[in-house]
Amino acid sequence: MTSEIAVMNQRAVALAADSAVTLVDGGLIAVRNDQRKLFNLVEGRPIGIMFFGLADMMGHPWDQLILHYQTKVKPASFAHVRDYATSFTGMLDNLTEFFPRDRYAEEYRRLLASVFRYVFHLAQFLRDSAEGDLAQASDTAILERAIEQIWRDYQFKDDGSPRPDLSCFPKDFGRKIAVDYAAQIDELIAYGFAPFGLSKQAVQRLREIGVYCGVKDLFLEDVAGLVFAGFGADDRYPSVVTCFVSAVVGGIVKRAEATVDAIDGEVRSKIRVFADSEVTNAFIRGIDFNLERRIYGGFRMMMHGLVDQVVGAFGNADAAMRDGVRERFNRDFVPRYFAAFHHMIAEYQQHAFINPILRVMEIAGRDELANTARDLVTLNIFKKRIMAQKETVGGAVDVAVISRDGGFHWASKKG
Secondary structure, eight states: OOEEEEEEESSEEEEEEOOOEEEEETTEEEEESOOOOEEESSTTSSEEEEEEEOSEETTEEHHHHHHHIIIIIOOOOOSSHHHHHHHHHHHTTTOTTTSOGGGHHHHHHHHHHHHHHHHHHHHHHHHHHOOGGGGGSOHHHHHHHHHHHHHHHHHBOTTSOBOOBOTTSOTTHHHHHHHHTHHHHHHHHHHHHGGGOOOHHHHHHHHHHHHHHHHBSOOOSOOEEEEEEEOOTTOSSOEEEEEEEEEEETTEEEEEEEEEEEOOSSOOEEEEEEESOHHHHHHHHSSOHHHHHHHHHHHHHHHHHHHHHHHHTOTTSOHHHHHHHHHHIIIIIHHHHHHHHHHHHHHHHIIIIIHHHHHHHHTOOHHHHHHHHHHHHHHHHHHHHHTTOOOSSOSOOEEEEEETTTEEEEEEOOO
16 A cells, blocks of 8 residues: 655645555565655656556556656657656557566456456445345345446446446457457356356356456556646646556556646645545545545435334324335435535535645645645554554655746655
8 A cells, every 4th residue: 555645736746655565475465665656757847657556567566667668768748747647658558568468368367356356345345234135135146236236337337327438448349358358257257256156147247347347447456546747848737647557458558547636727726645545634624534434324324214213103104105205205305414414514624624724735835835745644654653553654755846947856755
């Protein structure tokens, strides 16, 4: 894991990253505190890059891929930060010097195995949170429900619209995956799911998931986050572009732009938090993220429970009438009151915690931006140490400040 922060205003953007990296080898998990994660992407230009999540691509550390980009690609000066992100991630396609073709099948197997682990994690969550009839369901039934849910997530967004294929792949690339990696798909299905006696439909869903995970705009697998920050030649103010990169699929790197944070005449300061930075989130937003999620989940559950109790109190009412009232309240009133509660809390967080910090950052100088970014990362290191947790965030904190006139400047650098 890692902790990384970007703090920016109209003058500059400060980047900070810890030095911890978690290495997994079978059942052995080791943490090292000597990994550099922050770089000047192109020497002499005001553009930086950080990475989090997966520390390598097919065994090659990101620092080696960044060095290759700097020395072999030697990119031109781009107009915008987004152009640098597109250039760097595009460089990874068909890069056989690092990603040989004879390892494509192995890389695809790693990708699909990661997604299938997610299937089992979801099934375990459904089992642990099951109520009513679902609590009595068999493990096979629970697993098939998890498979069905993920199959639908790959096909549809939250708003019900179709989920597109990623633009980095050629048209109908999914058909190529289905043919080229059919053996790997069937092998992993047999290895992981054979003991459960799944239905033919569930097995077919898994085969289709094997294709979708390679091309769809959804990242359920292990991913690397690449953070590009600074100024393009035409950028008046700094911006931060975050991309997800997960695997080399048939020579093409599966990737997507995740977020874009830009400063302009209206938005004058921003703080973007990456990876294992829950203490920073709590500091900025006034509440721990997991506690907030539990509060909202518990409040929603209690509201539905209250509806059931109130409707159940009318024992003499017709059963169909009670069901109709319950359905109406759960459909119309509970979401309305829940949204009002959520808005009330979010508005208080914005005024009491977030806005005061952003107002100070608007007028901060470069040194203050650097110190703020460093301190926000250090908060997460302190929590890991003081709570005797495995220090997956730690080591020296690298800090860089990027401005249009000053370029890429190290505020502190390991060693």
